[in-house]
Amino acid sequence: MENKPDKYKLLNIGFADDKMPVFKEVQGKDWVMNGEQNNYPDVLIDLFNRSAKHNAIVTGKADMIRGNGFIYNPPSTATFIDNPNPFETANDLLYKVATDLVLFGGVYINVIWNRSGTNIIEMYHLPFREMRVSKSGGEFYRNAKWGAYTKANEITKYPAFNPKNAAGESQVLFYKDYRPDLLHYPLPDYFGAKQYIEIDTEISNFHYNNIKSNFSVGTIVTFFNGQPTQEEQAAIERNIKKKHTGTDNAGGFVLNFVDKPDQKPEILRLQPDDLDKQYIELYKTVSDEIFIGHRVTNPSIFGVKEAGQLGSRQDLIDSKEIFYADYIKPKVNIIERVFNLLLKYWQGAPQVAIDKGSNTDNTAGVQAQPAAMARQRTEEDVLSIFAEFGEPAKNFRVIKTKRLRFGDEVEKEEEVLKDFIYDFEFAEPLNVDISDTDAKVLGAIKENDKLTIAEIADLTSVSVDDVNTSLKYLSESGVIKIDEKKGNITITDRGLKTISEQDILATEIFVKYRYSGPVDSRNRPFCAKVMEMDRLYTREDIDAISDRAGYNVWTQRGGWYHNPKTDVNTPYCRHFWAQQIVKRKVRI
Numbered sequence: 341m342e343n344k345p346d347k348y349k350l351l352n353i354g355f356a357d358d359k360m361p362v363f364k365e366v367q368g369k370d371w372v373m374n375g376e377q378n379n380y381p382d383v384l385i386d387l388f389n390r391s392a393k394h395n396a397i398v399t400g401k402a403d404m405i406r407g408n409g410f411i412y413n414p415p416s417t418a419t420f421i422d423n424p425n426p427f428e429t430a431n432d433l434l435y436k437v438a439t440d441l442v443l444f445g446g447v448y449i450n451v452i453w454n455r456s457g458t459n460i461i462e463m464y465h466l467p468f469r470e471m472r473v474s475k476s477g478g479e480f481y482r483n484a485k486w487g488a489y490t491k492a493n494e495i496t497k498y499p500a501f502n503p504k505n506a507a508g509e510s511q512v513l514f515y516k517d518y519r520p521d522l523l524h525y526p527l528p529d530y531f532g533a534k535q536y537i538e539i540d541t542e543i544s545n546f547h548y549n550n551i552k553s554n555f556s557v558g559t560i561v562t563f564f565n566g567q568p569t570q571e572e573q574a575a576i577e578r579n580i581k582k583k584h585t586g587t588d589n590a591g592g593f594v595l596n597f598v599d600k601p602d603q604k605p606e607i608l609r610l611q612p613d614d615l616d617k618q619y620i621e622l623y624k625t626v627s628d629e630i631f632i633g634h635r636v637t638n639p640s641i642f643g644v645k646e647a648g649q650l651g652s653r654q655d656l657i658d659s660k661e662i663f664y665a666d667y668i669k670p671k672v673n674i675i676e677r678v679f680n681l682l683l684k685y686w687q688g689a690p691q692v693a694i695d696k697g698s699n700t701d702n703t704a705g706v707q708a709q710p711a712a713m714a715r716q717r718t719e720e721d722v723l724s725i726f727a728e729f730g731e732p733a734k735n736f737r738v739i740k741t742k743r744l745r746f747g748d749e750v751e752k753e754e755e756v757l758k759d760f761i762y763d764f765e766f767a768e769p770l771n772v773d774i775s776d777t778d779a780k781v782l783g784a785i786k787e788n789d790k791l792t793i794a795e796i797a798d799l800t801s802v803s804v805d806d807v808n809t810s811l812k813y814l815s816e817s818g819v820i821k822i823d824e825k826k827g828n829i830t831i832t833d834r835g836l837k838t839i840s841e842q843d844i845l846a847t848e849i850f851v852k853y854r855y856s857g858p859v860d861s862r863n864r865p866f867c868a869k870v871m872e873m874d875r876l877y878t879r880e881d882i883d884a885i886s887d888r889a890g891y892n893v894w895t896q897r898g899g900w901y902h903n904p905k906t907d908v909n910t911p912y913c914r915h916f917w918a919q920q921i922v923k924r925k926v927r928i
Contacts, residue, residue: 388443
């Protein structure tokens, strides 16, 4: 049987088989390749340039790290800050180093020694993407454009930083973040989110190319006049691409050739019309994962506003302070250590520090009293403000308590109360609706359980009918037990749970907050005094205290705390706000 040529030919156009490059340290001839194709820094730069969120966070982190720049510690007239080299200042170096540390997880600094090898006379930043490490780590190689087959005669070679062998040398100090599975190169701390950063760039690219291609997403074009030659197929492909697709072809298309003459070409859409909605759903997940990868809890501090997210100026300042303490300060410490190591060999220069300044508060233009007033308030001032708000805790009976740790999302109070209604453990024994009349009747019984109905009515100024109604309700509710034979009324165990020696609980339930925590010799006087006040506050009270005090007492409580065991500072003390469900006590 004669073999017939295949009359059905599918030609895929515009569906790229791109994969995110995988990072590997590959042993080369003299240097270790940074990635399988020796170009992984370029991959990270590409992500940085293409993702708006990622770009904003990386540059924002670098800005926060450099702060107001270097200062001498102690103050000095040394020349390093102004002239580390003939072309830039030390603060120019600082920003480049900070950016590389965030973007790549490491930095390269080139130092030039004097002829005797006693002092460093110049210092330069080396672009991370241009540097490679030798197998031993004792040498470094620089090239403007690395690839899998870079030739040795295209590179510049540097020895590693070594003050013991420095005469007239140009050396490289290389700092890299520790990674347990890597020997030669670092990876940035956001590395776990790299795929989501790539997705973010593709979401943008999708919308861009949909517009460029007139929304001609994913289609099959079928021609029914037989299979053309390879040259003819290529010509058809070029013509369709030229006329109907954008730069990257958002959905791509497929050419299908079928041997059924006299039929018109057929166009079939491959992708649903609501694909853009699917991208919108994906956008939220991608954003969250990028923020998690960067350890960002409040994206607003980097100018990334999330839909539905509200926050005061003070909240923004507090978020920045927390992020500074948790993420930025450790990076600042790294850079200070690196430069101070080098400055041991810079003639006349003392140690340097990075001036944080006010760079964590760039919310100018929003009306506020906060930061300046916060510095002017004394602890006694703030204590007096605490005393003006809230109510004494003794006025309430606590039913349920929940500790709120720093960073917890505070439940909406109406939801707390709604859940409480269904909480049998608390609701069952205390859910007795006590009216004012019931309270008066029960109070009279507590004083004398031998009183008659008429005597109760006379003592409480309540009608006999109302006393009878109240006694029936209290009996049915299990609060009292009426013994008609003995002529007395006994308050039951359930009633005793409702009554204190001189007070009973009203039925109105509140959500209040109490300043709580350990009571010991380590307490600051401020925290000890607030707890001694023993007052309950509403959220409105706490917000009002914050406005008056000039700082957020909800998040910071007693202020900065130094943990002597871990040597870590936090912008909040070891005490906390306890959320409490309470009933107000009413005198009978």
